[in-house]
Amino acid sequence: xxxxxPPSQVSRRRFLQLTxxxxxxxxxxxxxxxxxxxxxxxxxKRAYVVVVDGCRPDEVTRELMxxxxxxxSHGMNFPNARALPIFETLPNHAMMMTGVHPNHxxxxxxxxxxxxxxxxxxxxRQSDLRFPTLLQRLQSxxxxxxxxxxxxxxxxxxxxxxxYRWEPSPVVPVSGHAPDEATMDATIAMIDNVDPNFIFxxxxxxxxxxxxDVTGTTxxxxxxxxxxxxxxxxxxxxxxxxxxxxxxxxxxxxLADHSMDWSxxxxxxxxxxxxxxxxxxxxxxxxxxxxxxxxLYWTGADTRRRAAVTRMREIALxxxxxxxxxxxxxxxxxxxxxxxxxYCQAGWRFSDPRPVSNPIPGNHGHPATxxxxxxxxxxxxxxxxxxxxxxxxxxxxxxxxxxxxxxxPAPRGGYEGVSRL
Amino acid sequence: xxxxxxxxxxxxxxxxxxxxxxxVGRTPALALGPDVTAGNDPNPYFRHxxxxxxxxxxxxxxxxxxxxSADLGPGVGNGPSVSGRWQIATDxxxxxxxDSGRFTTxxxxxxxxxxxxxxxxxxxxxxxRFVFNGVPSRIGRTCTAPDxxxxxxxxxxxxxxxxxxxxxxxxxxxxxxxRDDLDAIVHLGDYLYEYGPGRYGYGHSNTxxxxxxxxxxxxxxRDYRQRHAQYKQDPDLQRLHAKxxxxxxxxxxxxxxxxxxxGAENHQPDTEGDWQHRKWRAHxxxxxxxxxxxxxxxxxxxxxxxxxxxxxxxxxNLSMLDLRSYRxxxxxxxxxxxxxxxxxxxxxxxxxxxxxxxxxxPKVQWKIVGNPVMIAPVVFPPLPNDLTAAVNDVTGLLPPxxxxxxxxxxxxxxxxxxxxxxxxxxxxxxxxVFLTGDIHSAWACDLPRDAGRYPATKTVGTEFVxxxxxxxxxxxxxxxxxxxxxxxxxxxxKASNRHVKYLNFDDHGYSVVDISSARLQMDYYKISxxxxxxATSEWTQSWATxxxxxxxxxxxxxxx
Numbered sequence: 001x002x003x004x005x006p007p008s009q010v011s012r013r014r015f016l017q018l019t020x021x022x023x024x025x026x027x028x029x030x031x032x033x034x035x036x037x038x039x040x041x042x043x044x045k046r047a048y049v050v051v052v053d054g055c056r057p058d059e060v061t062r063e064l065m066x067x068x069x070x071x072x073s074h075g076m077n078f079p080n081a082r083a084l085p086i087f088e089t090l091p092n093h094a095m096m097m098t099g100v101h102p103n104h105x106x107x108x109x110x111x112x113x114x115x116x117x118x119x120x121x122x123x124x125r126q127s128d129l130r131f132p133t134l135l136q137r138l139q140s141x142x143x144x145x146x147x148x149x150x151x152x153x154x155x156x157x158x159x160x161x162x163x164y165r166w167e168p169s170p171v172v173p174v175s176g177h178a179p180d181e182a183t184m185d186a187t188i189a190m191i192d193n194v195d196p197n198f199i200f201x202x203x204x205x206x207x208x209x210x211x212x213d214v215t216g217t218t219x220x221x222x223x224x225x226x227x228x229x230x231x232x233x234x235x236x237x238x239x240x241x242x243x244x245x246x247x248x249x250x251x252x253x254x255l256a257d258h259s260m261d262w263s264x265x266x267x268x269x270x271x272x273x274x275x276x277x278x279x280x281x282x283x284x285x286x287x288x289x290x291x292x293x294x295x296l297y298w299t300g301a302d303t304r305r306r307a308a309v310t311r312m313r314e315i316a317l318x319x320x321x322x323x324x325x326x327x328x329x330x331x332x333x334x335x336x337x338x339x340x341x342x343y344c345q346a347g348w349r350f351s352d353p354r355p356v357s358n359p360i361p362g363n364h365g366h367p368a369t370x371x372x373x374x375x376x377x378x379x380x381x382x383x384x385x386x387x388x389x390x391x392x393x394x395x396x397x398x399x400x401x402x403x404x405x406x407x408x409p410a411p412r413g414g415y416e417g418v419s420r421l
Numbered sequence: 422x423x424x425x426x427x428x429x430x431x432x433x434x435x436x437x438x439x440x441x442x443x444x445v446g447r448t449p450a451l452a453l454g455p456d457v458t459a460g461n462d463p464n465p466y467f468r469h470x471x472x473x474x475x476x477x478x479x480x481x482x483x484x485x486x487x488x489x490s491a492d493l494g495p496g497v498g499n500g501p502s503v504s505g506r507w508q509i510a511t512d513x514x515x516x517x518x519x520d521s522g523r524f525t526t527x528x529x530x531x532x533x534x535x536x537x538x539x540x541x542x543x544x545x546x547x548x549x550r551f552v553f554n555g556v557p558s559r560i561g562r563t564c565t566a567p568d569x570x571x572x573x574x575x576x577x578x579x580x581x582x583x584x585x586x587x588x589x590x591x592x593x594x595x596x597x598x599x600r601d602d603l604d605a606i607v608h609l610g611d612y613l614y615e616y617g618p619g620r621y622g623y624g625h626s627n628t629x630x631x632x633x634x635x636x637x638x639x640x641x642x643r644d645y646r647q648r649h650a651q652y653k654q655d656p657d658l659q660r661l662h663a664k665x666x667x668x669x670x671x672x673x674x675x676x677x678x679x680x681x682x683x684g685a686e687n688h689q690p691d692t693e694g695d696w697q698h699r700k701w702r703a704h705x706x707x708x709x710x711x712x713x714x715x716x717x718x719x720x721x722x723x724x725x726x727x728x729x730x731x732x733x734x735x736x737x738n739l740s741m742l743d744l745r746s747y748r749x750x751x752x753x754x755x756x757x758x759x760x761x762x763x764x765x766x767x768x769x770x771x772x773x774x775x776x777x778x779x780x781x782x783p784k785v786q787w788k789i790v791g792n793p794v795m796i797a798p799v800v801f802p803p804l805p806n807d808l809t810a811a812v813n814d815v816t817g818l819l820p821p822x823x824x825x826x827x828x829x830x831x832x833x834x835x836x837x838x839x840x841x842x843x844x845x846x847x848x849x850x851x852x853x854v855f856l857t858g859d860i861h862s863a864w865a866c867d868l869p870r871d872a873g874r875y876p877a878t879k880t881v882g883t884e885f886v887x888x889x890x891x892x893x894x895x896x897x898x899x900x901x902x903x904x905x906x907x908x909x910x911x912x913x914x915k916a917s918n919r920h921v922k923y924l925n926f927d928d929h930g931y932s933v934v935d936i937s938s939a940r941l942q943m944d945y946y947k948i949s950x951x952x953x954x955x956a957t958s959e960w961t962q963s964w965a966t967x968x969x970x971x972x973x974x975x976x977x978x979x980x981x
Contacts, residue, residue, distance in 0.1 A: 057851070057969035079852065079938060079968030080735070080786040259849070323847045346846035346879075370849040371969070388938035388968065390572050390736040390786035 016164070018193045020185035026166065028190055034144065034163045038195035045143075045380075047198045047251040047405045048187075049096065049398055050237065052230045053089060053150070054207030054364065056259040057081070057373040064227050067235035068254060071377040075252075077388040078420065081374030083258045083395050085331040086110075086293045086341070088365050089207070090123050090157055092257035092395045093149075097133040097158070097200060099399030099415035103334035106130035107157065109365070112336050113286045113297040120288050123336075124152070126159030132411055134399050135161040138198055143406055146196035150183040150204035152176045164194050177204035180226075184233040188240050198402060201237075203230050207260070209362070223260075223362075238377075248379040251405050251421070253398060256372040258364040261292060263349040265361075269321040271296070271342065272353040280304070280311050287352040288338065292366030294350045295328075297338040305339065312340045321348040323366060343367055376401070382421045393420055453546040453564045453604065453665070465491070466553045469653035472662035473563035474669065474712030475731060476605065478543035481563050481666060482719055483507060483536045484712040485551045486650070487526055495531060495650030496643035502527040505553035509538045513548045513560060524551070530721055531646045533709040537719035543568040561663045564604065567734035570784070575937040576733055577602055577980065579665070582609040582672070582793075582858025583889035586652060587622045587629045589951025593890045593931035594657040596946065596958040598664050602980075603933070606665050607739070609858030609887065610672025610793040612711070613652045615639045615687065623952055624893065625900035630952050638677075640693050645706035653710065662712070669713055670727055670741040672793040672859055676703035679829055680745045682769075700746070701725075728772050730779050737936050740779040741791035747772060751828045760833050767794075767834035777844045780853060786968070787936055788882075792855040794830035796838060797866040797884045800917050811899045811906075830859065842870050845881040851969050853882035854941055856934060861889035863932070863945045865923035865964035865973045875920045880971040885943040885964065887932040888925065891951045895926035903927040922973050923964050930958065935980040940967045944979035 016036065018026040030036065052068075057079070062069045083092045084101070086109040094107040102108035107123050114121050123129075135145045135158065147162040149155050153176065155168055166186040168178035178186075180203045187201050209222040234254065241247040271294055275281040284300035285308075296316070298308045313325045323345040328337035344350055346368035351358035363369075374393055376383055382405060396417030400410070404419040465488060472484040486495070493500045508521040519541065524534045534551060541547065544567045551558040567573050579597040597606065614621065617637040622629040634651040635644050652658060673679055676699065679686035684696045693699060704725040708715050716724025727743040747769025752759045759765065768776065780788045831838045845853055855868070864886035869875040888894065895907045907926040915921045928947035935942045942965035948956040963976040 058971060061970075077939065077968070082783075082849075345843070346849075366847075368847055368849045371851050373969075390734070390938040391570075392735065392784050392786070 016193065018189040020189045022185055024185065026186045026189040027169070028146075028164050028166050028186070028194070029160065030194070031139070031160065031163045035194065038193060044249065045197055045406055046246055046249055047253070047402050048237070049198075049200050049253045049255075049402065050234055051093065051096070051202040052206055052234070052254065052256050052373070053202055053204045054258060054260045054362075055227065055230065055256040055373055057371055059227055060373050064224060065231035067231045067238065068373070071234070071238065071252070071254060072373065072375040074385055075375050075377035076384050076420070078374040078391070078393040079388060080390055080392045081255065081372050081394070082370045082392065083256070083372050084370075085326075085333060086290055086295075086337070086365050087258040087367070087369045088290055088293070089151065089257050090153065093154055093202065094129055094131075094157065095395045095417075096255075096257070096398035097135060098131040099396055099403070099411070099417045100131055100413075101332035101396070101416055102337070103329075103332045104131050104413075104416075106334060106336060108328065108333035108337035109288065109290045109293065109295055110153070111288045111290050112295060113288045113338060115297070120286065122153050124156035126157065126161070129157050133158070133161050134198065134402055134408075135163075135200065137403075137408060137411065138406055139163055141406070141408060143197040144194070146190050146194070146199040148183055148187045148190060148199060149202045150178045150180065151202065154202055158200075162196070162200070164190055164196055166190065172208070175204070175208040177208050180205040180229050180233045184236050187237060191240065191244075191246070197406065202257075203233060205229050251376060251378040251380045251382060251402070253376050253401065255374040255395065255398070257395065259369045259371055260362050260364055261346055261366065261368045262361050263347050263363060267321060267348040268351045268355055268358070269319055269344050269348055270351050270353070270355045270357075271316055271319060271322075274315050274319060275312065278311060278315060280308055281315070284308065285312065289350050289352040289358060290365040291349055291358065291363035292344050292369060294342040294352055295338040296340040296342060309339050316340070316342045321345055376420065380405070389420075393418075453562055464556060464558060466556055467551065467558035469495075469650055470659035470662055471549070471551065471558050471561040472667060472712040473549065473561055474667040475714040475729070476564055476566045476666050476668075477731065478566050478568050479541050480537050480539040481541065481547070481565055482712045482714055483509065483538050483549050483561070483563070484534065485558055486531070486533045486653070486710070487551070487553050488532065489553070493528075493532060496646040497531070498528055498643060500528045500532075503532070503553070505534070505551055507534070507536050507538075507549065507551045509541070509547050509549040511545065511547060515548065515550070519547070531706075531709050535709075535712070535719045535721070537714065541565045544571060544573070559663060563666045566731060567736075569732060569734065571734035572938075573734050573736050575935060576604050576737055577933060577935045578668075579603050579606040580609065580856055580887045580932040580934050580943070581606065581890050582887055583611040583861055583892040584652075584658075585611070585614045585621065585889070585892040586631050586655065587614070587616065587618065587633055588893060589623055589630045589891040589929070590954045590956065591655050591657040591890055592948045592951070592953070592956035592958070593929070593946070594655075594661040596948070597931055598657065598661040600933075603665055606661060606667045607791055607856060607934075608667055608669035609791055609856065610670055611674040611858065611892065612669060612671065613648055614674045614892075615648070615677045621893070624897045627893075638687075640699060642702040642705060645703055646709065649706055649710035667712055668731060668739065668741060668791070669711055670743060670791055670793055671707060671745065673745050675707055676700055676745065679751060681748045681750045682746065683750065704746075728775065732782070732785065735784055735786060736938065737787040737789050738779060738782050738785040739789045739791055740776055742768070742776065742793060743772065744768065744793045748834070751833055754828075757828070760828060761835040761839075763836040765834055765836065767831060767837050773837065773840065776841070780845060780850055781848060786852055786938060787941060788850065788853040789936070790853070790855045792857045792884075794859045795827070795857050795864070795884065795886060796831040796855050797864070797868055797920065798838075798872040798918070799827060799832060799914065799921070800872070811895065842868070842881045846870055846879065850881075851971065852941075853971075854966065855882065855884040857884055857886040860886065861892050861894040862886065863888040863923065863925040863928060863961075864921060865943065867920040867922065867972050869920050872918070872920060880920070882971055883966040883973050885932070885934065885973075888928050888930055888945070888947075890931065891929055894929065923962060923975070925961065928961060930961075933980065938968060940965045942976055942980060
């Protein structure tokens with residue numbers, strides 16, 4: 001554990017250089033006017049949301065993830081838990097922090113076709129998230145918040161919303177994420193130095209091993225190692241909270257943003273070639289590929305959109321490996337999700353625009369990856385220990401649950417999730 | 422304690438205190454009141470007892486048969502219409518009657534009475550009775566299901582199948598009726614058998630412990646009615662019906678052995694007439710005599726759709742299947758390559774569409790399927806020929822040439838199984854559990870999507886199979902003492918089918934399934950001897966599946 005240390009340096013741009021348990025420097029930026037040292041006392045309310053990116057609920061076993069398993073067994077478990085469309089990182093993190101669907105957040109998927117820019121891009125800009133988040137709203141009622149997000153695009157999306165924000169570092173070049181150990185170093189350093197009331201933590205190792213191994217040969221071993229690492233890091237957090245006396249007043253939510261599905265190289269769906277063979281669609285459909293989900297955008301004349309959507313649906317459903325197609329409005333994804341959403345079957349993946357575009361075996365985005373672990377632990381009296389609940393819960397419920405901890409009113413228009421406390 | 426559980430507990434506790442009755446152990450989640458159903462009904466007008474079934478949040482089926490006079494027995498065929506009354510109350514003295522009505526019955530419906538008592542409160546215990554000629558029936562006890570969005574802490578059901586009256590006494594029913602912790606009974610089929618005396622009795626010699634009425638295979642409507650009536654006069658079954666609501670489906674023996682859409686192994690058109698007519702008669706008698714809601718109503722003659730679902734708040738949705746009325750004919754041993762023909766079906770298309778939709782119910786955690794025949798793939802190891810024949814005799818599982826299929830269960834309709842398992846996987850569905858009967862043996866299995874790659878493959882659910890109440894099983898066929906010859910076979914099957922974790926080919930008995938958000942647990946019980954009217958009951962093993970794991974694991978003891 002690291003002893004609380006005062007910020008050793010404050011730059012004119014309000015960057016704090018903190019000391020991690022490992023002795024490494026952790027750089028955190030702070031909002032203007034934010035306290036630069038931890039508020040005294042362990043009786044103040046604290047809440048932590050830890051996202052184990054891509055973790056499946058059946059992976060939280062006593063053997064593989066003993067610390068998470070124990071937290072789940074002794075806390076409030078919600079086995080009927082699901083991520084929401086699109087079953088990807090950015091939209092579900094956005095839903096956690098807002099409590100509303102993507103038609104309000106503006107973040108329906110990781111990757112979209114930006115009609116204005118005429119380009120496919122990740123939704124990794126602070127301006128992409130269009131709904132007030134917990135990170136800001138808690139500040140408006142006098143609390144401090146922190147974001148410790150391991151992936152670069154998550155950091156980009158949430159930007160400077162929190163009182164204190166850690167920019168992922170060091171970043172693994174291929175995956176674009178910081179290892180879990182570094183992420184938890186930053187979390188603990190932030191707790192020790194500025195002690196925000198609420199910290200939003202996202203651990204990326206579990207997800208990234210699925211994405212990084214293009215051969216698939218080491219997936220199982222790497223996955224198990226990543227799960228164990230994530231478990232150890234959450235364990236570090238809990239131990240630290242206990243040892244520093246914070247646990248008794250803490251609520252700790254642990255969940256995933258989606259789970260993971262693996263496909264073989266012969267189970268690939270490429271829709272673009274099929275569209276290019278159709279007289280109506282050829283040259284007029286852009287696909288934003290999201291692993292297990294394709295977002296299909298009609299770029300032709302508006303007068304032909306209805307016919308084109310019908311045709312896209314027909315063609316997609318006829319392709320082996322496609323599970324379902326949906327109207328983005330029905331899924332409450334908003335206009336940025338395009339005209340049609342296609343899901344692949346379990347054990348398949350999309351690879352668009354070309355069959356070689358997506359070489360990685362581990363994917364999500366499709367309904368096979370909607371199940372997630374979701375449990376609440378902590379020493380707070382709000383936590384009912386050793387309980388399990390059959391009602392269905394979603395990533396949308398995080399914001400109202402954390403809001404309940406702090407007595408935060410619902411945002412204008414209300415939550416679309418429900419407090420689970 | 423949740424609000425739901427508190428209400429249920431208080432209601433039951435208050436009722437218990439008021440009547441000085443005692444309940445032991447767990448209070449039923451569905452707020453059943455204290456038992457007042459002990460003893461046989463001496464009432465000559467209600468010789469077949471009372472029953473309830475298919476509880477919904479606002480209604481439950483109430484059933485009886487009136488015997489207006491001694492000469493108007495079951496299957497009588499003609500006689501006057503008669504009328505009476507029924508009542509349902511929240512207290513056993515019927516001071517607080519919440520609904521009542523008048524019934525009229527006649528030989529057209531074999532003097533049976535079936536009422537869908539509605540306007541009831543969810544999660545509430547009730548007492549009911551019928552009155553004819555001013556004489557009340559015995560009192561039955563029943564309950565309603567929780568509100569759709571309630572979250573009961575747990576549910577506990579007795580689970581039974583394969584009750585052959587000629588093969589012994591229904592002691593499993595007696596032991597289930599002696600418990601005060603159950604919410605309902607799930608009967609997974611073969612509630613009665615079609616054979617005449619001397620066929621398919623007790624043990625290796627097929628001795629009749631009791632003889633069927635009528636004294637021949639049931640074929641006519643009168644036969645089916647009289648056979649139902651005989652079973653309904655069994656004191657153990659009668660008491661269990663009076664004490665708990667039943668949720669039942671049929672398998673083949675409610676009509677005849679190895680039935681399928683257009684025929685049955687035990688139906689000979691030359692001597693027994695057209696199959697569709699016989700099937701109609703079997704279904705008609707079932708509708709008359711069972712407390713089930715067919716085609717969603719208690720009415721007779723408005724359809725014979727038995728597959729249906731019952732929801733228990735957010736905790737469980739129970740989908741009861743009919744795997745006999747719509748299935749393709751079982752393939753012959755010489756055409757086993759046809760088992761995966763997509764044109765063949767065990768469910769029929771409408772039922773498959775319905776089942777898949779039921780599994781998608783998003784607000785419910787446990788998707789439970791009342792499944793008359795086994796769905797887990799079973800691939801058999803090489804066995805000595807004599808043992809192969811013996812296993813086949815009881816289960817029909819082993820083709821003589823060793824090809825690994827039982828064509829009467831889902832293994833004979835693998836396209837349907839593939840469609841269902843793919844549906845579960847594609848939608849990321851968790852916590853699907855099949856409760857199964859049919860094969861006179863007890864199993865606990867994982868359900869791998871690709872059995873050949875198990876355990877390195879995803880599982881889509883679990884299956885728990887209850888053994889027979891009385892029908893013969895493997896040691897009867899091999900004429901071996903229990904737990905001798907069968908053990909080697911069980912171990913061989915488990916070795917070749919690593920997703921099969923528990924298998925007992927010898928015991929007769931019943932199971933108790935307990936469902937909570939954290940896990941679903943099946944306790945297996947055996948009885949001492951079917952030929953002993955006072956057979957004892959003994960717990961054997963317990964297996965469970967923890968939420969979100971899709972895997973079974975052994976549990977050290979039964980639920981308290």
